[in-house]
Amino acid sequence: MTPVPALDTQPMVALPSFPVRLRLESVHVDFPAANGPMRVVDGIDLDIRQGEFVSIIGPSGCGKTTLLNIVAGFVKPSSGRALLDDAPIEGPGPDRGVIFQEYGVFPWLTVRGNIEFGLRLAAARVSGAQRTEIVDRYMALMGLADFADHHPKHLSGGMRQRLALARAYAVKPEFLLMDEPFGALDAQTRTAMQDLLLQVLATEGKTVMLITHSVDEAIYLSSRIVVVTARPARVRTIIDVPFGYPRDEAVHEDPRFALLRAHIRGLVMKEYEAQARQAAAAAD
Amino acid sequence: MVHGTFALLKPQARNPATRIALLAAPWLALLLLWYGVRISGLINPSLVPAPHAVFLKFIALAQDRLALDIWMSTRRVVVGVFLGVLAAVPVGFAIGWYRGVHTFLDPLINFFRALPPIALIPLVIVYFGIGEAAKTAILFYASFFAGVIVMVEGIGQISPIYVQVSRTLGANDAEIFAKVIVPLAVPHILTAVRVALGVAWATLVASELIAAQQGLGALIQNASSFFQLDIIYVGIICIGLIALAMDLALRAATRRLVAWQDRIA
Numbered sequence: 001m002t003p004v005p006a007l008d009t010q011p012m013v014a015l016p017s018f019p020v021r022l023r024l025e026s027v028h029v030d031f032p033a034a035n036g037p038m039r040v041v042d043g044i045d046l047d048i049r050q051g052e053f054v055s056i057i058g059p060s061g062c063g064k065t066t067l068l069n070i071v072a073g074f075v076k077p078s079s080g081r082a083l084l085d086d087a088p089i090e091g092p093g094p095d096r097g098v099i100f101q102e103y104g105v106f107p108w109l110t111v112r113g114n115i116e117f118g119l120r121l122a123a124a125r126v127s128g129a130q131r132t133e134i135v136d137r138y139m140a141l142m143g144l145a146d147f148a149d150h151h152p153k154h155l156s157g158g159m160r161q162r163l164a165l166a167r168a169y170a171v172k173p174e175f176l177l178m179d180e181p182f183g184a185l186d187a188q189t190r191t192a193m194q195d196l197l198l199q200v201l202a203t204e205g206k207t208v209m210l211i212t213h214s215v216d217e218a219i220y221l222s223s224r225i226v227v228v229t230a231r232p233a234r235v236r237t238i239i240d241v242p243f244g245y246p247r248d249e250a251v252h253e254d255p256r257f258a259l260l261r262a263h264i265r266g267l268v269m270k271e272y273e274a275q276a277r278q279a280a281a282a283a284d
Numbered sequence: 285m286v287h288g289t290f291a292l293l294k295p296q297a298r299n300p301a302t303r304i305a306l307l308a309a310p311w312l313a314l315l316l317l318w319y320g321v322r323i324s325g326l327i328n329p330s331l332v333p334a335p336h337a338v339f340l341k342f343i344a345l346a347q348d349r350l351a352l353d354i355w356m357s358t359r360r361v362v363v364g365v366f367l368g369v370l371a372a373v374p375v376g377f378a379i380g381w382y383r384g385v386h387t388f389l390d391p392l393i394n395f396f397r398a399l400p401p402i403a404l405i406p407l408v409i410v411y412f413g414i415g416e417a418a419k420t421a422i423l424f425y426a427s428f429f430a431g432v433i434v435m436v437e438g439i440g441q442i443s444p445i446y447v448q449v450s451r452t453l454g455a456n457d458a459e460i461f462a463k464v465i466v467p468l469a470v471p472h473i474l475t476a477v478r479v480a481l482g483v484a485w486a487t488l489v490a491s492e493l494i495a496a497q498q499g500l501g502a503l504i505q506n507a508s509s510f511f512q513l514d515i516i517y518v519g520i521i522c523i524g525l526i527a528l529a530m531d532l533a534l535r536a537a538t539r540r541l542v543a544w545q546d547r548i549a
Contacts, residue, residue: 072452092451097453104445107545108544109544121453121459122456123454153545167453168452171454
């Protein structure tokens with residue numbers, strides 16, 4: 001862990017006492033490519049403790065999403081281990097809610113139908129009354145109550161994102177895995193969604209892994225930030241964010257915010273430069 | 285339907301009178317053109333029956349054999365398309381969803397699809413005779429391959445994200461099939477039916493032209509032996525109108541069943 005220079009880094013919660021829930025042990029991933037296997041993830045070690053909000057930041061196309069897919073259970077490490085409570089991750093499951101970049105709300109179901117989808121599955125079936133209660137609660141929380149019977153085609157991008165979040169929350173996952181969830185939203189909606197997420201996390205805590213390429217977003221939301229290198233992804237450094245929760249937009253005004261941003265920007269820019277050099281070398 | 289394919293067109297006129305006028309105009313123009321050709325003398329008028337004469341013939345035939353012809357033809361098409369699409373849905377799904385099946389079956393499907401059903405009529409007569417079974421076989425063949433292609437393309441377009449999402453919500457394979465794949469396949473099934481109906485009407489008339497006592501194709505064939513042009517026109521117009529009615533009904537059903545889609549047929 002690299003300490004942030006010239007920063008008084010104070011962890012926001014007493015995390016070290018919390019149990020490690022997710023552990024990546026020397027994880028390597030190779031994808032088949034035209035000229036032999038291509039290394040996408042190159043020996044990542046990472047522990048995520050109960051209640052942490054960990055952001056993974058790095059150049060686009062560096063393998064961040066692959067990391068999330070490993071934790072989600074969509075991708076198996078080529079070597080190394082991905083552990084959830086000390087047991088290898090075998091596949092996706094309702095304990096790990098995934099928020100995809102492109103939302104993935106079901107267009108053929110209404111807002112209500114989308115949120116209750118998971119509650120009607122054999123894995124987590126609940127009684128009709130309970131279901132109504134859960135769905136109503138999350139519709140209210142995400143500001144979707146007036147759209148209960150609307151299909152997603154009538155919703156804005158921000159509302160679809162809130163719907164995806166409500167649907168993931170409804171099955172009570174312990175983990176929230178988010179892959180650039182606010183990337184496609186306009187700046188205003190994006191800020192509103194970040195605030196909503198912080199607000200929801202304050203009432204119902206989750207352990208969160210967020211993939212992003214926005215430095216501001218990473219600092220604003222996370223307790224720790226993992227900077228990864230250009231492909232193949234390695235951990236460049238891990239930074240503790242010195243702000244506690246609950247958090248609000250006032251942290252943007254904190255002088256440490258600007259310092260941290262400059263520091264992380266510098267690291268990420270170096271990785272973008274490395275990526276550009278790689279591309280240039282490959283073109284020769 | 286301002287959304288979707290025709291989004292760039294101007295919104296439809298709201299005034300009902302204007303709408304009816306717009307809908308009727310092309311038909312009236314066609315009728316005028318028909319009279320015009322007849323009056324102009326460009327074609328020997330004895331070769332172009334007048335529209336009103338054709339209409340009178342229609343009335344006369346309606347009291348005679350026309351109802352039975354329409355019934356026979358429609359029944360053949362409906363049975364053939366029903367059976368053809370019924371078989372095309374699972375086969376098209378398997379080819380579109382499983383890469384292995386796709387590699388294995390796709391060339392075969394393309395081979396058979398390239399053969400026009402009409403070209404197979406002689407063979408069908410050899411194996412199935414000239415009865416109803418022969419017509420059902422040909423229409424089944426035509427609808428099946430038309431339907432399979434539509435299903436393969438449609439299923440191939442289904443985004444894997446919906447399957448991934450449902451897995452993260454805890455769905456098992458059976459639930460994913462019933463709750464995700466089936467609803468996403470419905471619009472493609474409806475398109476398959478529409479395409480199959482179009483192909484089936486074209487094929488039906490050809491098969492009735494060759495060997496049938498009843499049906500609109502037989503009506504046309506018999507009339508042509510006696511040079512009864514007005515009856516030929518009645519038969520052609522009936523086929524067009526029935527096909528149009530079926531297509532409109534199917535489109536209305538599609539709008540109701542898949543109102544959730546951004547893009548509607």
